[in-house]
Amino acid sequence: MIQLFLKGIIIGIANIMPGVSGGTLAVIMGVYDKLTEAIGNFPTAPVKKKIEYIKFLLQIGSGAAIGIILFARVIEFCFTNYPRATAGGFSLLILPSIPYIIKGENKKDKKNIFFFCLGALLTLGFVYADYKFGKDSGAKELVTVVTTSYALKLFACGGLAAGAMIIPGISGSLLLLMLGEYYNILGFINKFFSNLINITSYSSISEIITNLYILPLTAFGLGVLIGLVLIAKLINMLLQKHRSVTLFFITGIIVVSILQIWLNLYK
Secondary structure, X not given: OHHHHHHHHHHHHHHOOOOXXXXXXXXXXXXXXXXXXXXXXXXXXXXHHXXXXXXXXXXXXXXXXXXXXXXXXXXXXXXXXXXXXHHHHHHHHHHHHHHHHOOOOOOOOHHHHHHHHHHXXXXXXXXXXXXXXXXXXXXXXOOOOOOHHHHHHHHHHHHHHXXXXXXXXXXXXXXXXXXXXXXXXXXXXXXXXXXXXXXXXHHHHHHHHHOOOHHHHHHHHHXXXXXXXXXXXXXXXXXXXXXXXXXXXXXXXXXXXXXXXXXXXXX
């Protein structure tokens, strides 16, 4: 139980670092298959299986939540003051673990090689998009007016980021950075928990509930939830029916994502 909880913390930290993928860490730590199965199959699973999934997801999920809550401010500080050391350190942790993903698979199979190259090429497109459109995605002031259209945008961003989070090698945080919402979401999270820690009375609780950041966080969270279930279901199906080519496709994504991290450091 403690082991899964600690793995969840690492996944949570990875998910708030632009250029680093929580999915990559899940693959490397050997929990990716079970994670996509539990999330994707949960809505239609029988009761006995649901209980099994809940136990697993609670351990991983609580760890990830703790990782995000405790380290959101730390990561914000590190990326502001030591961006190269922070992202570079994480990328160096990922690199030596890549061979383990395709351990035991046929590395000479032409189909596997093709899907490895396909994953790499698609990620190169993502890298180019970030280079082209993400140059000016620096820290901005927190949004102060939340309209219905902005809440819908955050819902869509949550769904896209969730898909990116669960696909190894693609960073949900980086996608949010490219969409211009990374610093807003990080700011909403930090303000929410900062106020939560400083609760002194009923009026403080009322202020938190009615405050600006509740609506955007709710919209974003719903998007994340729906995106996670749909993408996890798809990936679990691919791993069950086409495991080898899926793993090679994922490995191609991860290899190029290392390049993405380093490019981010030298922008």
